[in-house]
Amino acid sequence: MRIRPYEPRDRADVVDICVRTGDNGQDATGLHSSDDLLPDIYALPYVTHEPELAFVIDNGERAVGYILGAADTRAFAEWFSSGWWPTVAEKHPGTGELERSIVASAANPKRMLIAAVDEYPAHLHIDLLPEAQGQGLGRRLIDTLTGALAERGVPGVHLVVGAANTKAQAFYRRVGFAELASDAGGVVMGRKTA
Numbered sequence: 001m002r003i004r005p006y007e008p009r010d011r012a013d014v015v016d017i018c019v020r021t022g023d024n025g026q027d028a029t030g031l032h033s034s035d036d037l038l039p040d041i042y043a044l045p046y047v048t049h050e051p052e053l054a055f056v057i058d059n060g061e062r063a064v065g066y067i068l069g070a071a072d073t074r075a076f077a078e079w080f081s082s083g084w085w086p087t088v089a090e091k092h093p094g095t096g097e098l099e100r101s102i103v104a105s106a107a108n109p110k111r112m113l114i115a116a117v118d119e120y121p122a123h124l125h126i127d128l129l130p131e132a133q134g135q136g137l138g139r140r141l142i143d144t145l146t147g148a149l150a151e152r153g154v155p156g157v158h159l160v161v162g163a164a165n166t167k168a169q170a171f172y173r174r175v176g177f178a179e180l181a182s183d184a185g186g187v188v189m190g191r192k193t194a
Contacts, residue, residue, distance in 0.1 A: 139174075
């Protein structure tokens, strides 16, 4: 398996990975009224807005993991709100309590602006299918993205992980992230790029 830059041909694989890891690392297929919900919020905007900050794990046949980033969370939130979400929002009426909560969150770009956004202006999403886990590839993806961000002069990157996803929280700590804030819904973690 190798890490390489995202290419447009990876789009369907990115959608698949997002869905198959979208329930706190577990398969979210069929969990929402449309399997497009999670990719429309957490994957496709990134490969559309800043494809140069997207990297995939290629098993020789397809992408089986990815890391997606936005260098400037403030600018990304503005673009997401005005340029992306209006183009997909109609697909997601928000049926059920969980889905309504996700749609409401997507419709509120200020949710992306963590208190430490100036110190950690970039943010990321990373997901690996089980076949790509446990081989050091997640660490290599993190290092690849933080290196690309450092080359751009971005001082730090953050992410939000579900409060219940303790396995992911432990992984992020091992690869240099520290907890910045937390609440009942999630933990905000940050890492300097240098």
